[in-house]
Amino acid sequence: MNPPLYSKEANSDHHYSADVNDEEASLVDTADKSFYTSGRDGTEDPSPKSLNSSSENDTYFAENKITIPDDGGSYAFSFRKLWAFTGPGFLMSIAYLDPGNIESDLQSGFHARYSLLWILLCATLLGLLLQRLSARLGVVTGMHLAEVCYRKYPTLPRILLWIMVEIAIIGSDMQEVIGTAIAFNLLSNGKIPLYAGVLITITDTFVFLFLDKYGLRKLEAFFGFLITVMAITFGFEFFTAPVRAGDIAFGLFVPTCKYCDDQATLQAVGIIGAIIMPHNLYLHSALVKSREVDNTKKEKVKEANMYYFIEATVALMLSFVINLFVVCVFAEGLSGKTNIEINEKCGDRNIKVNYSHVFPEDDEVIADMDIYKGGVFLGCQYGAVALYIWAIGILASGQSSTMTGTYAGQFAMEGFLNIKWARWKRVLFTRSIAIMPTLSIAVFKGVYDLTGMNDLLNVLMSLQLPFALIPVLTFTSNRSLMHDFSNGLIAKIICMVLAVTVIGINLFFVVTYIPQLPQHWAMYCLVGFVMTSYLIFVIYLGIICLYNVGFTIFDQIPEFNWLFLKNNHELEITTIASADNGF
Incomplete structure (x- = not known):
């Protein structure tokens, strides 16, 4: 089985190259496909393409993709x-x-x-x-x-x-x-x-x-x-x-x-x-x-x-x-x-x-x-x-x-x-x-x-x-997944600030709307349970995101793998810093 996409092994020698020849590109493409389709249990997951194999269930573009004109191989704006x-x-x-x-x-x-x-x-x-x-x-x-x-x-x-x-x-x-x-x-x-x-x-x-x-x-x-x-x-x-x-x-x-x-x-x-x-x-x-x-x-x-x-x-x-x-x-x-x-x-x-x-x-x-x-x-x-x-x-x-x-x-x-x-x-x-x-x-x-x-x-x-915001930041910041197109420092900072702001706004909304709810202990218990669960899940996703972005402090916590990565080695996230690509 291929090494996990997030693992340090997968990150080495697995990147885009501007000067690869066709044969090497084909090999990279094959490796990528096996990476993307390997399951957590060692079996083969259906590839993204096979998810839409039935014409009845095809997403709207599955059999009707638009071909991009080559323009003689030029990359100038067209x-x-x-x-x-x-x-x-x-x-x-x-x-x-x-x-x-x-x-x-x-x-x-x-x-x-x-x-x-x-x-x-x-x-x-x-x-x-x-x-x-x-x-x-x-x-x-x-x-x-x-x-x-x-x-x-x-x-x-x-x-x-x-x-x-x-x-x-x-x-x-x-x-x-x-x-x-x-x-x-x-x-x-x-x-x-x-x-x-x-x-x-x-x-x-x-x-x-x-x-x-x-x-x-x-x-x-x-x-x-x-x-x-x-x-x-x-x-x-x-x-x-x-x-x-x-x-x-x-x-x-x-x-x-x-x-x-x-x-x-x-x-x-x-x-x-x-x-x-x-x-x-x-x-x-x-x-x-x-x-x-x-x-x-x-x-x-x-x-x-x-x-x-x-x-x-x-x-x-x-x-x-x-x-x-x-x-x-x-x-x-x-x-x-x-x-x-x-x-x-x-x-x-x-x-x-x-x-x-x-x-x-x-x-x-x-x-x-x-x-x-x-x-x-x-x-x-x-x-x-x-x-x-x-x-x-x-x-x-x-x-x-x-x-x-x-x-x-x-x-x-x-x-x-x-x-x-x-x-x-x-x-x-x-x-x-x-x-x-x-x-x-x-x-x-x-x-x-x-x-x-x-x-x-x-x-x-x-x-x-x-x-949606936290998973997007998590995966687009991972260099083993995004290669040279992983998030730069500016994008990471903006997205993290936005995530914290949105969570703060949500808490503000809840505090504002609580007085408008029926004044009953059962309602308070329900709201308390929902918001506690909400915050726990957001924090869980946030910790994985921070680890993915490059916070190596989690490597020094012995319980981290047990709490967050138990029986799921694909989630082990590389901490190799990405190139600063700005946005």
Whole structure:
């Protein structure tokens, strides 16, 4: 059996070389494949490719990879090559535009006006860094993040990680169901009730799933179309509203919070959970496998990493602009306004949606905002066209995010559990769980309870983020796995600081929400147990990450192998320092 991928033996003489000949490259490729497929018990695990051997269960690109043009062997920048690599980054960027993000955007604008734009910008840039690491892992190793976790973590932590990722995917799916149901309600002037909109989402997703039967590029083009719809619809609202360019620039580049109160502060820390989606890191590392890249040749890998980073940068900057549109629209027009003021405008516009229960005839200052109330406000302020355009944007957001969430779930299940499921089964599994609480609230409560779930679900995303962030940092910092493409010092520091910050934010959320829970000893015991378990697991993953990053102090702890590496020699992590490759 080959030495473990993490072992010191495996690290020696096992690296990329820019000047290897074809025969040597072939031998390295063969060795790599045996490394990647050897099981912990000495048997052969199915290789990443064999995980998708059945046409019924193939991930969307398994039999339809895009060939990268050679351009005469030149590695100079080429728009032709960039176009060939374009696709995965835009699919990934859809998670930055889901209904949960739109809800977070409008609340940021409503509560703090332009003051939180700098946090939105920073969160997007941090997301870009993490997406780059995720894509790099997929390109260099030929495996996506869940597959690497399957091979490198012991069984129990691996199963727990899978559960955390599934929770994040289901939570995201609930947001998409909520957004889609509200969009149908607004587009039909309330004739399609919320519960009916929720039920419609069961069928529409299955219809969209058949799109990939028409080819990978057509599927990617469809996602590009949905992003374009969001850019046009939310851009229309932006240019219709009387936004202030000076205030936008100040909010983007001056880290302050002029209009912040307690609610705005909560919204500020919630932006990170809304923007950086944990399952998106697993998704992106898999999507980059859709291109034919010879990862035995250093220059080919370097080239792929460059083009994927350029594409991801363009895609995330576009998503940032769309999010910016939404924040700015709601930063103006509602500040200090009363219900009766907006109600009168609704009457003047003669919109068909029942607005009296949204903005009643009283003198109370408007205290909150959500995607449903936001749509009604736009209709009252700028006319029915603005309401319908807003609803179309929300519908595009919900549908596109549902599709990418389905792929993320399929990659996670195949990678973590080595289980092959047809996509329709995967959709049925996720949507069945997501739809039950959503449908119950739609039937027995109302639109405000439904949209209010988005805030809690954004908190859930933030709580799950360490379970993607820490594994990404762990594996991309390991030189025996990533070779010359392992993380440099700067990337390690930024990711570790981000991980600590996210964990601190999560603890802040928990402490903030505890007083809102039922005051009962059983509830306190439950919360205490869940948070203690959460912290123990995060610390466990963090210690392995630190060891992988290069903290040799653990070598001097006799119990370390017994506590963390018992019966799992593949997890023995080399401490040979990687070259400082910057990011």
